[in-house]
Amino acid sequence: MPQLIELRRVTKAFGSLERPTVVLEDINMSVHEREFVSVVGPSGCGKSTLLRLIIGLTEPTDGEVYYRGRRVQGICEGMAMVFQTFALFPWLTVAENVELGIHGKQLSKDERRMRVLKILELMGLHGFEDAYPRELSGGMKQRVGLARALISDPEVLLMDEPFSSLDPLTATHLREEVLDLWLDPKVAPEAVIMVTHNVEEAVYMADRVVVLTSRPGRIARDIQLNMPRPRDPRSNEIYRLVDEITGIIA
Amino acid sequence: MFCGSSPFDIFMRDLWVLLPYTLYSLLRMFIALAISYLFAIPYGVAAASSRRAEKILMPILDILQSVPILGFFPAAILFFILVFQEGWVGVELAAIFLIFTSQAWNLAFAVYESASTIPSDLDEASTTLHLKGLARFRNLILPACIPKLVYNGMMSWAGGWYFLVAAEMITLGSRAYALPGVGRYLAESTYSGDYSGTVLGLIFIVLTVLAVDRLLWKPLRTYAEQFRYEYVSLGEAPRPSHLSLSPAMRLKGLLKAPVAIKDVVHPFPVRLEPVVDRLRYVAVKPGKLLGRHVKVMICAVTLLGCGLAATRTSEIMRYAYSSWSILTEPFWNPELKSEVANIPVALAASILRLFSAYLLSLAWTLPLAVKIGSDRRMFAASASLMQVLASIPATALFPIIILATMSLPGGLQLTSIILTMTGMQWYLLFNLIGGVRSIPSDIIEASEAYRLGGFAKFRKVIIPALLPSLITGSITGLGGGWNALVVSEYVVFGGESIYVLGIGAMIDKAAYELGSFSLLLTTIIVMSATIILMNRLLWRRLYHFVFHRYRIDY
Numbered sequence: 001m002p003q004l005i006e007l008r009r010v011t012k013a014f015g016s017l018e019r020p021t022v023v024l025e026d027i028n029m030s031v032h033e034r035e036f037v038s039v040v041g042p043s044g045c046g047k048s049t050l051l052r053l054i055i056g057l058t059e060p061t062d063g064e065v066y067y068r069g070r071r072v073q074g075i076c077e078g079m080a081m082v083f084q085t086f087a088l089f090p091w092l093t094v095a096e097n098v099e100l101g102i103h104g105k106q107l108s109k110d111e112r113r114m115r116v117l118k119i120l121e122l123m124g125l126h127g128f129e130d131a132y133p134r135e136l137s138g139g140m141k142q143r144v145g146l147a148r149a150l151i152s153d154p155e156v157l158l159m160d161e162p163f164s165s166l167d168p169l170t171a172t173h174l175r176e177e178v179l180d181l182w183l184d185p186k187v188a189p190e191a192v193i194m195v196t197h198n199v200e201e202a203v204y205m206a207d208r209v210v211v212l213t214s215r216p217g218r219i220a221r222d223i224q225l226n227m228p229r230p231r232d233p234r235s236n237e238i239y240r241l242v243d244e245i246t247g248i249i250a
Numbered sequence: 251m252f253c254g255s256s257p258f259d260i261f262m263r264d265l266w267v268l269l270p271y272t273l274y275s276l277l278r279m280f281i282a283l284a285i286s287y288l289f290a291i292p293y294g295v296a297a298a299s300s301r302r303a304e305k306i307l308m309p310i311l312d313i314l315q316s317v318p319i320l321g322f323f324p325a326a327i328l329f330f331i332l333v334f335q336e337g338w339v340g341v342e343l344a345a346i347f348l349i350f351t352s353q354a355w356n357l358a359f360a361v362y363e364s365a366s367t368i369p370s371d372l373d374e375a376s377t378t379l380h381l382k383g384l385a386r387f388r389n390l391i392l393p394a395c396i397p398k399l400v401y402n403g404m405m406s407w408a409g410g411w412y413f414l415v416a417a418e419m420i421t422l423g424s425r426a427y428a429l430p431g432v433g434r435y436l437a438e439s440t441y442s443g444d445y446s447g448t449v450l451g452l453i454f455i456v457l458t459v460l461a462v463d464r465l466l467w468k469p470l471r472t473y474a475e476q477f478r479y480e481y482v483s484l485g486e487a488p489r490p491s492h493l494s495l496s497p498a499m500r501l502k503g504l505l506k507a508p509v510a511i512k513d514v515v516h517p518f519p520v521r522l523e524p525v526v527d528r529l530r531y532v533a534v535k536p537g538k539l540l541g542r543h544v545k546v547m548i549c550a551v552t553l554l555g556c557g558l559a560a561t562r563t564s565e566i567m568r569y570a571y572s573s574w575s576i577l578t579e580p581f582w583n584p585e586l587k588s589e590v591a592n593i594p595v596a597l598a599a600s601i602l603r604l605f606s607a608y609l610l611s612l613a614w615t616l617p618l619a620v621k622i623g624s625d626r627r628m629f630a631a632s633a634s635l636m637q638v639l640a641s642i643p644a645t646a647l648f649p650i651i652i653l654a655t656m657s658l659p660g661g662l663q664l665t666s667i668i669l670t671m672t673g674m675q676w677y678l679l680f681n682l683i684g685g686v687r688s689i690p691s692d693i694i695e696a697s698e699a700y701r702l703g704g705f706a707k708f709r710k711v712i713i714p715a716l717l718p719s720l721i722t723g724s725i726t727g728l729g730g731g732w733n734a735l736v737v738s739e740y741v742v743f744g745g746e747s748i749y750v751l752g753i754g755a756m757i758d759k760a761a762y763e764l765g766s767f768s769l770l771l772t773t774i775i776v777m778s779a780t781i782i783l784m785n786r787l788l789w790r791r792l793y794h795f796v797f798h799r800y801r802i803d804y
Contacts, residue, residue, distance in 0.1 A: 052374070055378055057374055057377055075377055075378060075380060077380075079378070080378065081375070081378045083371050083374070083375060084371075085369075085371045087369075087371035087372050087374065087375035089389060089390070089393065090476070090477065090478065090479055091393040091396075091476050091477045092393075100379050100381070100389065101379060103379065103380070103381070104380045104385075132476065148379075
């Protein structure tokens with residue numbers, strides 16, 4: 001499969017020049033089409049920073065990030081992000097929040113409305129168009145976050161701890177729905193990169209798990225999972241992988 | 251004073267004077283508030299938008315805020331009256347300018363604070379969604395500022411009333427200008443000993459403040475609730491959507507063009523639909539028109555202003571020349587020299603007075619704020635009352651306060667402390683109540699679960715949680731206090747001026763008695779420098795310390 005994203009010798013440091021805090025060090029990795037990649041690691045290992053480097057929210061201190069062979073400078077067209085804290089605008093309705101995902105596109109008013117309604121329907125948000133985020137439960141809020149990201153038909157979907165703010169039951173349901181979306185060729189993005197500290201989640205969902213070490217974050221392992229879907233979260237193979245990865249992190 | 255007519259006749263006649271007077275004052279206040287918003291929003295947003303802009307704009311704002319409001323005055327009056335000659339337009343503009351200076355800085359700080367504390371997830375989300383320029387302003391920055399724009403707008407509004415009297419009764423050297431307005435009526439009645447007029451004027455002010463609170467601020471407060479952030483907590487249950495019936499939604503629907511008509515109509519019975527439709531049309535159409543023509547209008551106004559200024563070039567030049575010669579008038583005039591030598595002592599006396607007033611204000615506002623802030627029902631009931639109390643132009647009531655307190659032990663000193671309190675206590679009270687309201691309920695619940703009662707709860711939970719808002723309240727309250735010093739150390743009462751030793755009294759003396767521009771400028775600079783130094787060396791540091799140590803964040 002063709003390569004979508006490539007990180008070459010990427011290092012990211014914060015703080016002053018004299019006493020920098022190195023968050024990520026010498027990261028080399030690539031993401032290909034039709035790949036669902038999970039990035040796991042202990043807290044503070046720079047997982048979230050990695051996502052922000054890929055989409056262009058922040059620039060690497062050293063090294064380069066490429067998207068389809070072009071160097072990433074500024075925010076990437078064709079990528080969309082889902083946040084741990086949902087990052088919904090409290091003053092906009094569900095429909096208005098989602099519409100922001102296509103605000104820059106040259107579309108007629110009717111077309112916009114159509115696309116918003118279609119994606120809301122797909123995300124199970126039908127009838128909530130005019131609700132405000134504060135009126136929704138956590139799971140519904142993250143559905144809005146996903147709808148806002150997917151409405152622009154992104155090539156790459158970036159998810160930063162998307163299920164960590166949800167209660168376990170809601171998280172389980174939403175994980176299934178995201179996997180269903182991933183398997184639906186009509187709506188699925190070309191690639192998904194998901195950052196999480198939940199190893200079970202990473203192993204259950206992804207095609208590939210990238211394991212980062214503690215600060216400074218380096219790639220400790222890059223594990224290809226060749227398990228067919230749907231997977232059984234209680235299968236021996238998953239348990240074995242979870243144990244192995246947890247062993248690397250701890 | 252009104253001999254030959256019965257009290258009833260006087261009452262009726264005054265009533266007919268007061269009605270248009272109140273409207274005049276109200277119009278003046280609204281124009282000033284509108285200009286304040288127009289100034290504050292771009293200024294604050296610009297200051298928050300880049301480090302470089304912040305480095306230039308914030309110190310300027312700091313200085314502007316520290317210059318006592320009445321210190322802007324002589325220069326502003328001279329300018330406006332000269333540009334428009336002696337006509338009412340110049341005096342009117344000078345008055346609006348004074349009210350503006352009492353409202354704008356606070357709002358600009360509010361915008362800066364809101365725009366620079368936007369949660370990082372929303373900021374990042376906006377960036378990943380390619381929100382730039384106007385789209386970012388409309389969808390992120392402006393909405394984020396709205397709660398503070400409303401809350402600080404209320405404070406500014408009250409502050410404007412406080413200085414209304416000074417704005418409507420302008421004295422400069424030998425010349426005096428009076429504008430039709432309720433503040434002037436109140437002051438004239440009180441100073442001439444016509445206390446029935448005082449009461450009548452007060453009733454009008456209270457009614458006006460109440461009406462504005464009901465018709466403007468209350469709906470705006472509800473509206474602003476929509477714009478508060480919410481923080482993620484685990485397993486949060488959906489709240490009932492009673493909001494969809496609130497007046498805020500209706501207002502929002504009316505104010506906002508892109509909302510579908512059914513959003514607005516939804517809460518109304520079907521037969522009201524045409525009415526709402528019409529209302530929306532009326533509400534939206536001028537806005538759109540205005541938007542389209544706003545650039546043209548700005549150009550026209552600028553051109554008009556330039557033209558007007560050009561026709562007055564000779565006067566302006568003459569004014570500039572004369573003020574320059576006043577400025578360069580030597581200090582060595584023996585009388586002025588002795589005054590300048592008095593500045594350090596006067597400054598010390600004023601600082602002492604200010605802190606006495608501060609401690610006295612704190613002594614009553616802190617317990618009251620804890621009481622009101624922790625009781626939801628009491629808070630709702632008292633919001634309007636406090637808005638009214640804070641809005642009463644206390645300066646007009648000074649003669650009554652003086653009469654009531656002069657015979658107390660401490661005499662004039664105590665009086666001027668009490669007068670100073672009228673200008674600072676409300677800032678403290680409002681900030682403290684806001685602080686109590688924002689203590690997270692889980693902390694209160696935890697303290698109850700561990701049976702922290704009474705004093706222990708006060709000392710271990712409430713005071714530490716309140717410290718950030720106490721500091722903010724202290725900074726704004728002391729700022730108000732410095733302004734109040736100018737009016738409370740020197741009071742003209744019964745035809746003679748009563749004053750105590752202090753820097754505020756010196757400003758008045760320089761402006762009104764000696765007519766010395768250089769002394770006026772010197773005292774104002776000394777006072778502003780003191781305020782800035784105190785803010786930098788004391789309050790700012792305290793603020794940073796408290797913010798790191800006592801901030802509650804999740």
